[in-house]
Amino acid sequence: DVKVTQSSRYLVKRTGEKVFLECVQDMDHENMFWYRQDPGLGLRLIYFSYDVKMKEKGDIPEGYSVSREKKERFSLILESASTNQTSMYLCASTPPGVRENEQFFGPGTRLTVL
């Protein structure tokens, strides 16, 4: 079974702090994604990566950056956390091609910024 793990289930940070969210997948997938999930808004794509050291902006990249130094690991960075970044953050991975329909998600990190 594909496993996608995220470094923390719950995180509380203060405004202005730098926040790192880590995601690791164990199935050698090329594609990795970061989403945030807010009530009524569904999942919104922040950043994605098709390969090591490669990144592309999603729909809402402002205030975020990412790093992919190894194929299995994709990190989301909040440079200076703000209260409007309080949300559930979900990481996902998928192999290329038609199987991109099946994204494998981690359990999520619920981030609260005070």
Place this chain on the structure above:
Amino acid sequence: QKEVEQDPGPLSVPEGAIVSLNCTYSNSAFQYFMWYRQYSRKGPELLMYTYSSGNKEDGRFTAQVDKSSKYISLFIRDSQPSDSATYLCAMRGGNAGNMLTFGGGTRLMVKP
């Protein structure tokens, strides 16, 4: 207006009922249509997907796509309390690109 619309619910049904979950969308370029299920405090998991119009059945679940109406449905027969979850529709393809566009999700509660 959002690209994919989904009634947030909650939808509460008795065990054994037939459940109908629906999404409407505005981008006619979408070609792949997915349904994900998300249990509380978990990430979403893919239930099934269809390509273009038509029906697809998998056990108690049937996915239906009507591209002419830009409307997709997920039917659950003989619903069980274990089906209680949030159901998210997602779409991609064509000149809409390879990224998934998600609906907001419908929360379903099946009562014993």
